[in-house]
Amino acid sequence: MSYCLNPHCSKPENPDDVKFCLTCGTKLLLKERYRATKPIGQGGFGRTFLAVDEDKPSKPPCVIKQFYPQAQGTNTVQKAIELFNQEAVQLDELGQHPQIPALLAYCTQDDRQYLVQEFINGLNLAQELANRGAFNEIQIRQLLKDLLTVLQFCHTKQVIHRDIKPENIIRRGSDNKLVIVDFGAAKSTAGEALNRTGTSIGSPEYVAPEQMRGRAIFASDLYSLGVTCINLLTGRSPFDSYDTHNAAWVWRQYLQNPISNDLGNIIDKMVETIPSRRYQTTDAVIKDLNIQSPAVIPPTIISQPVKQNLPTSPPAVVPQTPSQLEKELLELKTQFTGGKVQPQNVTPQPSVSTNNPPQKDAVDKDLEEMKAKFLGNG
Template sequence: MTLYCLNPACPDPNNPNTHNYCQGCGQELSKTTQGYLFGDRYIIKQVLGEGNFGRTYLVEDQNFHNRKRVLKKFIANLQGKGLETAKELFKREANILDTLKHEQIPAIYDHFEENNSLYLVEEYIDGDDLVTEFEQQGIFSEDKIKSLLKDLLPVLDYLHQKNLLHRDIKPDNIMRRRYDGKLILIDFGGVKEVSNTRGTLIYTPGYAAIEQMTGHPQPASDIYSLGVTCIRLLTGCFPGDDNENDPIYDSSQATWLWQEYLEKEEIKISDQLSHILNKMLEHLAPNRYHNVKEILENLQESPTYIQPVETSTNLPISEPQKSSAYDLISVIAKPQIFLLVTCFNGSIIIAWLIKYFLYPSSSKPLLLWEKIINYVTLLSVFIILFSFLSYLIFLIKNKNKLPTTIKRTFLASPNHSLKNTQITPTSSNPLKTQKTNSQIPATPSNLSNNHSTIKPTTTISKYNKKIVSSLKDFNFKVIKVNHKGEIIEQENKKSQYFAVELAANIYLEMVVIPKGIFWMGTPEKEGKNSSQERPQHEVSLSSFCMSKYPITQGQWEIIMGNNTSEFKGQNKPVDSVSFYDSLEFCQKLSEAVGIEFNLPSEAQWEYACRGIIDPSQYRQLDGIYIYPPFNFGDTITQTLANYNSTRTYQQENIGIHRQQTTEVGYFSANNFGLYDLHGNIWEWCADDWHETYHNAPKDGSIWIDGYDQYSPMRGGSWAAFPFYCRCATRNKVQRSSRSRYNGFRVVYNYKKKVIN
């Protein structure tokens, strides 16, 4: 057993347990092994690791409530000019890391030099690396590898879009965060900007591509290393210290043998994953994937497996046969085909019946043409029965699915509304009834004291369904903060809304959003933004109504009759809903109320989130308006929204991470009187996904000619860092996803004459 000196300046921290004083620095070991105060700020608790270039410690930051941090000491066995060059490279890399704002990359809090040594302070990730996970759980399954790729490829895409390379991707440098299971890419000591000049040789043998080992890394090099990481976790074969006798790589032929190894171990994976990994592992960079988006697209395709062929007289219908049988049923069950088949065969049966009544059968033998008519009629009877059976099977299989026509019907126009439907604020409507002793609360179920309680006069729609109130005013408070999160302005405001009574004490409140013009997205010169948010473009929107809060679980249960949310609570936002679930809710809500509700377009959502009432109050840059990143101002804090405030956006104080959703309306509203637009739950938008805003609509309509398997989600969530909670942030999410981060709110697009 040895005693480890925690003094970071100690050149030789390992001591025999018989020593009282450190052989490296001479300090008393009884003090330096239990904890060490460094720089009058960091209490060093333990050493996390040590390598050729540095030492890593777990520390507590006394300036931030003893929060855990990682302190990295850079050790350079250099002198003179070489040491100065190493210091410059260290500072340059620290500055690069400081620009990275991604929830799956550890944040950099500080970097400094002390006693001729270089130090870096990073975010502490509570979790285990994938090497430890492998040792505890064994080889990774195909599903686990696919999950790994889907989790890490967007991180690589983020780095590559910033023209940066990681250069050291391997299981040791990938951690699984304990509280949410997300994979975190760590150890950016080798990060480098992409260039054509030969760089410093930094790589791990057994994981690096040939071009990286010769000093010419490129984005395809990171893709290669990630591919190697996957096959090593699939096979459990890791390179030895001498990098020889690798059972899955033939260095003499530069050939990977991982598939042969899996076959020998009788481990089956799909052709889809094999193809993806083999392309990632191509020896020459031009033969690999050009970018990570291509890999993500391939991962979405349905996998196929090579299975041994079995012969048996009792085999069930094979999968392709089942698919073909169901395709035939689907074709016959189409309304046009079903009607054609029924009418044609029905006419044959009717003709036979007429013939039978006009010319009853006799004892004479049937003529040939009579036999043919009988057989054709019998066949027609079977065809009609099969058609009805097919239609019934089709309805049963699709009873819980939205018809494909619903999507295009709902997404067709930003100004759709049911004909002749009105929400009338006056008493002239003959259908109007006075509701006695009733109150419509400011939140869906009397949960917040942020608003005044209102007693509206209500009307019933002409469809005689849910009770819809007339337009009424409500009051709310708006807070603005500076870049330090300090409140600089508080203002009481008023807006209008109407309410739909879904059940006793459960209301859907729809706030009127005035028409306006704004600049959607973020300009290139703003700084902390994404290429997905550009080009910034001017959008002109008509007035519409948006739900005051995200749809709650109470509202969802009334309309849908179930609740699969992870974070239960009637006044919490519904979570774990897919895009299609949200559309189905809109359809059923529309049927129940008698006016048409829908998901907002991206333009409507961002306009409503920003709450722009007077554009002239914002500064311009090259003729384009520059808005604050949040509707509260330059930043957000834990008192303004529910998000992961353990990382900061500007100079605000570090806050807490609640690790679940909060009740809607708990925080302050924006200028329009809408709540929970930052954090709490990601919100679905109706648009197809588009990588940029090139050719985006300028009227705020729903943009549907893009990737129709994905939709944008906006606003961030309870788990998101502040950068992802900005007004302009766009998140590409597969429409079938039912993540616990997913929710939505609804809009009602009315024409000017509908509401006065």
């Protein structure tokens, strides 16, 4: 099927072998190449379509984003135009990364702007959470390692994504890799002060406090990624995991699966509301993750979903080494036999063997039994 891109068309569905809409006459192929097949999303500033690339023999799928602002007001529309153009520029610069959708085309047709990008086939993490339930520690650690390198690439290019959330992270079906999408809110810091007041953009549940005031920094993306982890670990809205009365995160009490304190502390540092207390770079988070890998985490150091008052285990008895025991038994024997106590740093000389070795006396037998008990052989 071909889907007409004219937002005012009364019957946009068309056969896939025609080039013009049978209802309104609008050209169906974008740039004589990309054919929309069905709408997959709509927002205040545009629509998104699943499409195919007719120029290639395999007709691979792609995504068409149409700029179609429905908001009123000159300033709002102008800002929307800037954001749409900005996304094209960002994708053009960042699309070479394997975990960022590639920009295929950017054009104007019938007085409307369009952006065509690579289609990422898979579920986003919000859908994955709904289908499979809360994440565990191994999944969160892998998620962080995957996405921190992508953010590291973006930040190296002086780009702040500004809208990291589960809906904008897709697990690609072909290789199970996580892909960051929707760079419409992304902002380049090149040529401008990082703390210059700008526009507050992003999803309120995941956006950093300083970004709400229009002062996004690189650490703002780390905050949003940390909040994303909280959502995936608890299955709850981040708003429900924050105590506004005490200005503190309380997400650990809503965990669906236990996690180590090390991972919990990393996430806590990622979501610090005061930027200076937060991780400043992706490298810093990656370093802590590598230091506290699952292989070196003591199994007893975990955060439980519900606090429990467990009884304290008695201290383990450290068994004495055979060398220490033998020395003490030797001293005990000399006391029983009236002999002189031999210094601990002197090894007793072996007795000279004879043809008819004497039988062990009662003291030796008792000492052998004590030694066996202490060593766990009795």
